Amino acid sequence: MRIICCGGNSGKMDMKNNSDPKKGDEAVAETEGTYSGLGVRHFQAFLLFCGLTVAYASRVNLSVAVVAMTDAASVNPDYPEYDWSEKTKSLLLSSFFWGYVITQVPAGQLARKFGGKVTLLSGLSICSVLNILTPLFADLGGWQLVCALRVVEGLCQGFVFPSVHTILSGWAVPRERATLGTYVYVGNQFGTIVMMATSGVLAASAGGWPSIFYVSGGIGCVWAVAYYFWGASSPAQCKQISQEELKLIEMGLAEESSASADQPKVHLSTPWLAIFSSPAFLVLIVAHSAHNWGFWTLLTEIPSYMKNILGKDIKSNALLSALPYFCMFCMSFVFSAISDQLNKRNCISTVTSRKLFNSIGLWIPMVTLIGLAYVDTDESTTAVVLLCFTVGMNGSTYLGYQMNHIDLSPNFAGVLMGITNCVANIMSIIAPLLVGFIVTNEHDATQWRVVFFIAAGVYLVGNGLFVIFGKANIQPWNDPPASKQARRNSSPQVESQN
Numbered sequence: 001m002r003i004i005c006c007g008g009n010s011g012k013m014d015m016k017n018n019s020d021p022k023k024g025d026e027a028v029a030e031t032e033g034t035y036s037g038l039g040v041r042h043f044q045a046f047l048l049f050c051g052l053t054v055a056y057a058s059r060v061n062l063s064v065a066v067v068a069m070t071d072a073a074s075v076n077p078d079y080p081e082y083d084w085s086e087k088t089k090s091l092l093l094s095s096f097f098w099g100y101v102i103t104q105v106p107a108g109q110l111a112r113k114f115g116g117k118v119t120l121l122s123g124l125s126i127c128s129v130l131n132i133l134t135p136l137f138a139d140l141g142g143w144q145l146v147c148a149l150r151v152v153e154g155l156c157q158g159f160v161f162p163s164v165h166t167i168l169s170g171w172a173v174p175r176e177r178a179t180l181g182t183y184v185y186v187g188n189q190f191g192t193i194v195m196m197a198t199s200g201v202l203a204a205s206a207g208g209w210p211s212i213f214y215v216s217g218g219i220g221c222v223w224a225v226a227y228y229f230w231g232a233s234s235p236a237q238c239k240q241i242s243q244e245e246l247k248l249i250e251m252g253l254a255e256e257s258s259a260s261a262d263q264p265k266v267h268l269s270t271p272w273l274a275i276f277s278s279p280a281f282l283v284l285i286v287a288h289s290a291h292n293w294g295f296w297t298l299l300t301e302i303p304s305y306m307k308n309i310l311g312k313d314i315k316s317n318a319l320l321s322a323l324p325y326f327c328m329f330c331m332s333f334v335f336s337a338i339s340d341q342l343n344k345r346n347c348i349s350t351v352t353s354r355k356l357f358n359s360i361g362l363w364i365p366m367v368t369l370i371g372l373a374y375v376d377t378d379e380s381t382t383a384v385v386l387l388c389f390t391v392g393m394n395g396s397t398y399l400g401y402q403m404n405h406i407d408l409s410p411n412f413a414g415v416l417m418g419i420t421n422c423v424a425n426i427m428s429i430i431a432p433l434l435v436g437f438i439v440t441n442e443h444d445a446t447q448w449r450v451v452f453f454i455a456a457g458v459y460l461v462g463n464g465l466f467v468i469f470g471k472a473n474i475q476p477w478n479d480p481p482a483s484k485q486a487r488r489n490s491s492p493q494v495e496s497q498n
Contacts, residue, residue, distance in 0.1 A: 013187070028489025040240050045184050052160070052191065054220040054223050056188045059096060060195050062092060064200075064230075068208070075204055076203060082142070094151040099157075108162035111159070116164065118207065119159045121228060125220075127222040128175060128218075128220025129221070163423065165413045170234035170235065171235060171253030174255075177406060178353070178398075178399045179340055185398050224430050236356075270412060275397075281416065281471050283465045283469040284401055284470065287401040288424040290461070291394065293430075293431045293455060294429040294459050297435065298390065305448050331393065335357060335395055335396045349380075358463055360400075362400075362417075362459040363459060366456040370456050372387065401466065409477070434451075434454070
C-alpha cells in the first residue's frame with residue numbers, strides 16, 4: 001500500500017539492506033508520496049488546540065470577572081460584591097504566575113517520564129475543577145482563599161506548554177511541524193478572544209459573574225473527558241491511528257533523527273550541562289523572553305495607556321479588548337500558509353525559516369511600538385490600529401522560536417520549553433513592575449514613551465541575538481551516545497515543515 005505524505009519528497013533516507021540508490025529513492029517515494037488528507041495527527045492537534053483554548057480561558061477569566069465581582073451592583077446586583085482594593089486585585093491577578101513559573105522545569109521532566117497526555121490531562125483537569133469552585137472559595141474565604149486557589153491553578157497550568165511540546169515532538173513530522181504547531185498554539189488567542197468577548201454577556205446574565213467561572217471550568221471538564229478517551233502521547237500509543245499513518249510519522253521522525261531503525265531504545269538522562277552551555281539554546285531563551293516582555297507589557301498596560309493618555313477605556317468594550325488577539329489569531333494562519341508555500345518549493349532552510357518568521361514577529365512590532373509612542377492624544381483610532389497590528393504580527397513567532405525547541409532536541413523538547421517558558425514568564429512579571437516604576441504619572445505621555453522604547457529595544461536585542469546565533473539542527477546532546485556516530489555520518493537536511 002502506498003503511504004501518501006503532504007509536501008512531496010523531503011530528501012534522502014537511509015534504507016536498511018538497500019544498496020541501490022534508485023531503489024532507495026523509490027522506497028522514499030512510496031513512503032512519502034501524496035498523503036494529503038486529514039489524519040489522526042490532525043485530530044490530535046485539534047484536541048491540543050482545544051486544550052490550550054481551555055487553558056487560556058481559565059487564565060484570563062479572573063481578569064475580566066474581577067470587574068463584576070467588585071462592582072456587581074452595576075452589572076447584576078443579585079450576586080455578591082467584594083470590596084477589594086486595586087492592590088488586592090493586582091495581587092489576585094499576579095498570583096497565577098507565582099505557581100505557573102515554579103512547575104515549568106519539572107513539568108518537562110515529568111512529561112518525558114509519564115507521557116505528555118498524563119501531565120497535560122492532570123494539570124488542566126484540576127485547573128478546570130478549581131475554576132468551578134472559585135465562586136465558592138470567594139464566598140468562604142474572600143480574596144485570600146481565591147489567591148491561594150489561583151496559585152494552585154498556576155501550578156497546574158505550568159504543565160501545559162512542556163506537555164504540549166512533548167506531545168508535538170512525537171506527532172509532528174518535520175515537514176508538518178510548523179503548521180501543526182501553529183494550529184495548536186493559536187488556541188492561546190482563541191481562548192483569550194472567547195473569554196473577553198463573552199465575559200460581559202455572562203456577567204450580565206441570570207448566572208451573574210459566577211457563570212464566567214462555571215462556563216470556563218465546565219468546558220474544561222468536557223475537554224478532559226474527550227482527551228482521556230481520544231488523546232494520545234504518541235502515535236504508538238494511539239488506538240485509532242492506521243498503520244499507514246503510523247509508518248508515515250515514524251519514518252519522518254527517523255529521517256530527522258538519523259538513528260538506526262534497529263537501535264534499542266534507551267532511557268536518556270537530561271543533559272543539563274550540555275543544554276545550558278549550548279549557544280543555540282541560550283539565544284532561544286533570550287528570544288522567548290523578549291517576546292514575552294513585549295507581549296505582556298501590551299496585555300497588561302495598554303488598557304491603562306488608552307484610558308489615561310488617549311481618553312479611551314478599551315476595557316469598557318469587551319469586543320474591542322479582544323480585537324488585537326483576534327488579529328493575532330488570524331495572522332497566525334496567514335503566516336502558516338506563507339511558510340507552507342515557501343517550503344513546498346524547498347526554497348528555504350529550517351534555520352532561515354525560523355529566523356525570518358521570528359523577525360517578522362518581533363521587529364515589525366518593534367517599529368509599530370515606536371509609532372504608538374508618538375500617537376497624539378486625539379488619534380485613538382490610529383492607536384487601536386497600531387495596537388492590533390503590533391499584536392497581530394506577534395503571531396509569526398509561532399513559526400519562529402516556538403517551534404525551535406523541537407528543532408534543537410525532539411527528545412527533550414518539553415524540557416527545553418519548560419526552561420524557556422520559566423525564564424520568559426519571570427520577564428512577564430518584571431515587565432509590568434518596571435512600567436509601574438517608570439510611569440509615576442499615568443497621564444504623562446513622555447513616561448509612557450519610555451515604556452514603549454524599552455519594549456522595542458528588548459525586541460531588537462532579543463531577536464538580533466536569535467538571528468545571529470540561532471540554529472535549527474538537532475543538537476548533539478539530543479541523542480544517546482550510541483547514535484552520535486550515526487548523526488556525524490548523516491547528511492544535512494533542507495527545511496521540511498509543510
